[in-house]
Amino acid sequence: MMIRLEQVTKRYGDKVAVDSLSLQIEAGEVCVLIGPSGCGKTTTLRMINRLTEPTSGHIYVDGRDTATVRPEELRLSMGYAIQSVGLFPHLTVAQNIAVVPQLKHWPKARIAARTEELLRLVGLDPAAYSAKYPRQLSGGEAQRIGVARALAADPPILLMDEPFGAVDPLTRERLQRQFARIQQSLRKTVILVTHDLDEAIRLASRLAIMEAGRLVQYDRPEAVLASPANRFVRSFVGADRALKRLARIGIKEFIKKAPSVPVDTPVAEALRATGGYRWLWVVDRQGRLLGWVDRDLLAIAGSVREVMDEGEPEEIALSEAATLREALSRMLGQGIKYIPVVDSEERLIGELSLRDVEAATTEGES
């Protein structure tokens, strides 16, 4: 479902909250509205489902002017998720999720099945959570229920206002990752309001930066970070925008093949395998990363195991799904120039070098 805003303006008395905003959001995109507080991003979101009526201008959903659609009907086609307080406190988790399907008069059995499905989708056990009340949930759980409720009737459009706002940073990041994963399979048209730039960069396929009711830049996050449209955007995305841009880039294409040997390899053979490298990654029979050996130590050792530095894969290695920003942060934090990369089964794929990451950083800086 495509959404198009045409010259949309909202005035409150003399104050202009949104100033002739035009914006087109393609189907399946995640458009993140971001800007300092009071920039009109929430007002813009609320005008899309007519919780707020525009003073002038038109909003089209799939070519249809929303002003001609009954607000209730319009809203039923759009999931709406706000901070956790938006859950109905007198209804259980299951009843909260069932609200929209009920308004759409789904049969009971279908609602029950859908509720279970959604709880699983957001990673909560239906047996444990269905009968709970919102006040019995943690902030993170409540927000996941909020997202589940918004998705309940499988609306093509999802409107989200700071959906991951009221939780600690660690939980927020987990929820964002989960949401990104869900979105990858559902491909909803999402409009998300946030003031958190990192969240925006992590989730957006399009970034709409707003200032004082106006849209100042609308582009892919990489493009916004690489070339901010004006001084406002430049200062808003911050001096570390090069670093932030790395959060948009996966490490996959930077992974290089790295020498590795099974742990029971004879020393002489292992030494040959180093092939000029200073380090050698050590794996087990199944290819799972165990640790590494120093070539110089290996030369005077009796076996590989004897001189191997061991470590848990999640501590010493990067997941192949990581971003360059994580890679850089890990390498700088641990003071290393090379880091092994493993797949989801912890099998060694290759390694990443600090130099390659640096090269990627400066590429888009011209």
Next chain:
Amino acid sequence: MRRDHVRWIVLAAAVALFIAVIVNTAWWQTVFGAVFTAHTEVLYPRATPLVLVWEHVQLVGISSAITIAIGIPLGVWVTRPSGRPFLQLVTDVTSIGQTFPPVAVLALAVPALGFGLVPTVVALFLYGLLPVVRNTIAGIRSVPVDVLDAAYGVGMGRWPALWRVELPLAAPVILAGVRISVIINIGTAMIGAVIGAGGLGTAVVAGLVRDNVAFVFEGALAAALLAVLVDQLLHTVETSLNRARGGG
């Protein structure tokens, strides 16, 4: 849930005990006879305590039912966009209704409505309206803006939002208002006896006229017991309602 069951059992036992006490005229005779030795007649002769309580319950029941039936919709209406201009007017008028002494209402009502049940019910209705209306308004206003926003945001219309979100969330506050109103009514209904509406006030009035303290005590004691009982009953409904939604 278990604590609830216990409460209901205790309450049922209290009701049974109350009825047993009211019905047992011999017991009243013995106790009052021992306390009020100055009087030869210690119980109001025209009706048994049971009949008086029954009349009283009818008076309170009818007037409270009307109060609730009018008070809650009125309170809801003035929180709707269509009724909001009348919010101040309605709260003012119901406040006046309560500042007006019920006896005065009776005095004014009798010429128009005659004696008996009707003018008493009118007086009780006016007197009990304020807590119901005020608590209905307060209850609906206590619904968090975000929750209401979410209700409209997910696609509820005004009626579904009222029935499924606003009223359930306001229910504890509204119910508290009903409880106050009913308890006030139990006490105020005593004055109905002055214009022949019956009820426990009859014994009190007769006692005052005949200078018989025992009659006064008979009516007052029964009314007090009734008030305590009904209060507990409504209180239990309130708490079980709160607990049903995961509250403490």
